[in-house]
Amino acid sequence: MRFSASILSPILGVLCTLCCVGGAQAAPRFPPPLGLPSVLHPADNPPTPAKIALGRKLFMDRRLSHNNTFSCAMCHVPEQGFTSNELGTAIGVEGQTVRRNSPTILNVAFVRQLFHDGREFSLETQAWGPLLASNEMANPSVGYVIERIRQLPDYRGLFEQAFGGRKADMQTVGAALAVYQRTLVSGNSRFDRWHYGKDRNALSAEEKAGWAVFSGKGGCTACHAVGPKHALFADGKFHNTGIGYARSMGLKTRYQVELGGGARTEVGHEMLDSFEQSLPDVGRYEVTLDPADRWAYRTPTLRNVALTAPYMHDGSFATLEDVVAFYDQGGIDNPDKDPRLHPLGLSAAEKSALVAFLKALTGDNVAALARDARRAAPVVGRWSGRDPASVYSGRH
Numbered sequence: 001m002r003f004s005a006s007i008l009s010p011i012l013g014v015l016c017t018l019c020c021v022g023g024a025q026a027a028p029r030f031p032p033p034l035g036l037p038s039v040l041h042p043a044d045n046p047p048t049p050a051k052i053a054l055g056r057k058l059f060m061d062r063r064l065s066h067n068n069t070f071s072c073a074m075c076h077v078p079e080q081g082f083t084s085n086e087l088g089t090a091i092g093v094e095g096q097t098v099r100r101n102s103p104t105i106l107n108v109a110f111v112r113q114l115f116h117d118g119r120e121f122s123l124e125t126q127a128w129g130p131l132l133a134s135n136e137m138a139n140p141s142v143g144y145v146i147e148r149i150r151q152l153p154d155y156r157g158l159f160e161q162a163f164g165g166r167k168a169d170m171q172t173v174g175a176a177l178a179v180y181q182r183t184l185v186s187g188n189s190r191f192d193r194w195h196y197g198k199d200r201n202a203l204s205a206e207e208k209a210g211w212a213v214f215s216g217k218g219g220c221t222a223c224h225a226v227g228p229k230h231a232l233f234a235d236g237k238f239h240n241t242g243i244g245y246a247r248s249m250g251l252k253t254r255y256q257v258e259l260g261g262g263a264r265t266e267v268g269h270e271m272l273d274s275f276e277q278s279l280p281d282v283g284r285y286e287v288t289l290d291p292a293d294r295w296a297y298r299t300p301t302l303r304n305v306a307l308t309a310p311y312m313h314d315g316s317f318a319t320l321e322d323v324v325a326f327y328d329q330g331g332i333d334n335p336d337k338d339p340r341l342h343p344l345g346l347s348a349a350e351k352s353a354l355v356a357f358l359k360a361l362t363g364d365n366v367a368a369l370a371r372d373a374r375r376a377a378p379v380v381g382r383w384s385g386r387d388p389a390s391v392y393s394g395r396h
């Protein structure tokens with residue numbers, strides 16, 4: 001059986017972490033895919049094959065939502081770049097609206113501050129957000145989720161095996177999901193082979209021209225950072241581009257709406273608001289309470305961006321052409337707009353070259369990672385044990 005380097009790497013990493021634990025994080029000694037740094041695993045949660053398999057099973061399991069309908073993978077769909085291509089903003093259990101776009105989980109191992117507003121710091125704790133959010137997986141409590149997992153017969157022994165005898169609990173559920181998500185590493189794109197691998201033929205002339213715009217006239221690398229040895233295409237910082245401001249102020253008047261079956265149409269915000277008022281969202285301010293952070297959102301990676309439409313924290317752009325047109329006009333003016341954004345005056349040829357370049361950032365193992373996700377044993381039927389809540393109410 002063949003494994004891609006990045007599926008194998010965390011497994012190899014275990015062998016190495018065993019011998020180099022010491023600091024807060026232990027760097028595994030194996031080559032990461034071209035263009036990416038090594039994944040740092042927390043010293044207290046090194047990856048093992050048993051943990052990865054358990055995390056994958058949890059990620060794919062619809063029984064982890066209150067009404068058995070929603071797995072993590074239903075918003076972070078493996079075949080859709082680990083995001084949802086059909087939805088601008090996510091929809092959770094019973095059709096409830098989530099106010100933001102599902103980000104890709106590919107390369108989330110390199111994200112230091114999670115969520116569009118950076119409110120969470122570790123994958124080990126992050127999962128409890130969606131598990132408990134009433135508009136996502138809607139579980140009534142932490143204990144409820146843990147009790148349900150403990151009662152599912154197909155999980156019998158798996159936590160104990162992965163965590164040295166420890167049962168499913170708040171930490172081990174988060175730890176398994178974290179370890180699995182850190183395996184979703186994807187680099188060695190055609191850009192990496194050209195830029196870092198020095199393969200002169202890996203990019204077309206148009207894509208090379210797009211890189212010139214990206215790193216020059218377009219000023220994109222000011223935030224979508226590209227380093228001398230590797231590139232995350234993100235600076236880990238938060239910026240106001242005007243998207244959030246425009247939405248809050250009702251300035252952006254046209255939105256793409258999915259009609260089903262892949263068909264889309266544009267409607268005005270008045271029409272959307274007649275169905276449902278858009279939920280308030282002031283971005284990073286909600287975390288820092290610093291007025292300078294109003295409508296600032298974390299710079300997302302651009303790796304695999306060809307696969308992860310729609311774009312921006314509210315999914316308001318359906319295509320990369322729309323995103324490039326947005327930057328060309330200098331973002332949307334507002335008092336806190338990032339000074340790095342200004343009208344670029346790009347020609348039509350420069351704009352299409354930029355789009356072509358963005359499409360060359362797709363990793364070489366994305367399809368393999370999606371297939372690997374589906375290796376999780378299919379879960380048939382609903383959760384059929386007794387109501388976990390009954391454990392606490394003494395009804396059994």
Ligand code: HEC
Nearest residue numbers: 071072075090091092100101102103114115116127130136
């Ligand atoms: C209903 C759809 C939905 C479900 C189900 C869901 N997510 Fe998400 N996920 C989102 C959205 C939307 C965001 C962004 C939220 C925000 O920024 O406020 C997100 C953000 C994340 C992030 C942060 C990524 C980043 O770049 O910052 C991770 C990691 C993540 N989800 C993992 C999971 C895991 C693990 C599960 C299952 C336990 C899960 N998600 C279930 C929609 C969902």
Ligand code: HEC
Nearest residue numbers: 218220223239243297298299300311312313323327338340
């Ligand atoms: C001032 C910093 C900054 C600069 C300069 C910048 N970006 Fe961004 N970019 C961001 C932020 C922040 C977001 C997320 C905005 C949001 O979620 O509302 C983003 C989002 C994107 C996205 C959407 C990614 C996704 O997954 O949703 C693309 C594509 C993109 N930028 C391309 C570019 C290109 C091309 C340029 C140069 C023309 C550029 N950016 C310049 C900060 C910047």
